[in-house]
Amino acid sequence: MPTEQITFPGHAGTPLAARLDMPEGPVLATALFAHCFTCSKDIPAARRIAGRLAAMGIAVLRFDFTGLGHSKGEFANTSFSSNVADLIAAAQYLAGRNMAPQLLIGHSLGGAAVLRARAGIPSVKGVVTLGAPFDPAHVAHNFSCALAEIESKGSAEVTLGGRPFTISQAFVDDIRSETLNVAIAHLNAALLVLHAPQDAIVGIENAANIFTTAKHPKSFITLDGTDHLISRAPDAEYAAEMIAAWAGRYIDMTPPAPPPGTPEGILRVSEVTPDGFLQDIQSGPDHHAYADEPLAYGGSNLGMSPYGFVSAGLGACTSMTIRMYARRKGWPLQQVSVEISHDKVHAQDATTGNPSRIDQFTRVVHLQGDLSAEQRSRLLEIADKCPVHRTLEHGARVVTRLQSPLATS
Template sequence: MKTERLEFTGFDGSTLAARLDLPVGKPAAYALFAHCFTCSKDIPAARRIAQRLASLGIAVLRFDFTGLGHSGGEFANTGFSSNIQDLLQAVEFLRDQYEAPQLLIGHSLGGAAILAAAGSVPEAKAVVTIGAPAEPEHVLHNISDHIDEIFIEGEAEVLLAGRPFTIKEQFIEDICGTTLTDAVSSLKKALLVMHAPLDETVELENAAKLFQMAKHPKSFITLDSADHLLSRAEDAEYAAEMISAWVQRYIDVTLLPKLMDAPEGITRVSEADANSFTQDISAAGHHLIADEPASYGGSYLGPTPYQLVAAGLGACTSMTVRMYARQKQLPLEHVQVDVSHNKVHAQDCESCDQNGGKIDRFERRITLTGDLTDEQRTRLLEIADRCPVHRTLEGEIEIKTELV
């Protein structure tokens, strides 16, 4: 997976910072992610969900609302309505530059904004909310101690998640004047409501209200012991996994490229993208990616071809050592094999017949953990050299190529 940094214009002309998480190859679909109140596009939950969807084949655009994160503009001049406008600007950006989003995801107040904006995105087939309030004004409990001051002075500085933000009277009026009832009841898109029962920021009853307002198809998934921000890695991963499983009912995605149905006994390598070095590898139903580093013009989404060869040697070495230790019932607890590859001058190789030029050298460093005697360690080192891949690399190899 790779991520591109992008920019587009927000509701007031400010430049909004965004990231587009892309799958390997052509995306099957696009999604738009809206972050929580005063958060940013880069919170761990947003990153993990975007990465999981990208691995499924869905590209995800996540951005910072006006005045937040790396985006321009003044947060004090924003409101719930401006968040909706920013979302629609993001949709228009995707529509013009890539493809309109088929999936809309919103976290907390971002979920409320997604629900309000969804009716204006005809291409969207599915909507996901995470810890979203049933009505936008729920967010006002975060600033309840300052509401009188805001109405008297016109604005006030409040601390939210330890950071100061200026909240103006127009923000309160705007958010109180918006309801989600009509938007949710007339959604006409598949809806997944996700909520944690122990969420202390947005209580579970909000999820119940959203679910009751929505018409089918609709689903609910509990996030068990997660907190509002899904700050624990395992909670964010669970949410990402559930969204990925659910969305496949409504959006046509393919877990692996269709060209990768390799016949039995064949390792098939196919370009993921004609404009890159990224390669899809299929072997007996397993999927791998090969690539080159950025210094060679690649995206480095997977190991290089030589790293894959080194991995084959290392894996075969470890397996061979383990097999012998198991047969002889040796107290071997763990095997680790570090393999490096370099081009070296032939004269530096004592056991090589070649006199000039360079040769390929693979260096192995084997770590054997366990209560082994010196004699047993020496024997296991000898066995390592009997690894079939080792013998193949040192033996005579014939490669036959034909055009099909």
């Protein structure tokens, strides 16, 4: 998916670094993603979830809070309240591009921040939390050993995730003064809570408290076996799938009608990660699949192989063509099934006489119903008239061009 690198002014006017993951087709909705405490917009969970949502037509803005990642400003001068203000500033930036966010997604402390920020972003119709604490002060356990020094000196340097951060007393006071009960109870938006029962950083009881405090509509999905950072790619993919499916109930993501005479829509294929071969396939806004290779070939076996999809196309087209003919004739065909196998076989080159290898698709057609032998024979003939069969037999022309890089600002 194309990604724009952008900057926009944060709550104090300081430039914040962001990435806007855009669909390759029409933008059906816009989401704003808030990362976890001391993380960045580029952690694997944020990148994978944003990329997957973009593949399904949802543009996602993910940015570094003030003083983190590539954003300017001093982290020591920030607080939970400033994070909330940064979120509102990000929403205002999107609104200025005519992309006011309908969806807020927050991970860990970012989840608490989106719950608080919702009241300041009127365009939002849905809020999603991932491993979020019910009480912002929960984050203090990450630096509990330094609390005494912070209180006596006004600040202290702590190491979080292998990096040094200065935590001020003002930050501690701010998270201790924040309670989310009222914000959650008056969210005025649909809520989706995703949490892992095995989360060792933010316990599952936090999800229970958020869920019970919220009013309907609200939903809960367990991320069983997932760690707090959602570091495994399959877990992030699953979370994104659930978010998109849920959001479709509360956000109108109907694609614009194509102009008259428009050919069949574009099917887009994007690699999920540079590692392995897993591919994300999106056909319009409604149809999604994965393509992959078996484990033996370096893949993760999470989807059919490319030739598997070719075989599926042949089988589906064969079945549809037979059904259409039998229906028109009024024949008692009860059910059609088609088995396809693909292999490379030796063939004699008609021009040179040299042996070569060609692709062979073996097709076995099963017809159920009170059909005569003549009708069965005719339906088998009709199978050869399926458009995909003809394309494979006669060949096709593939035209390839390189897309120009997307301009960034």
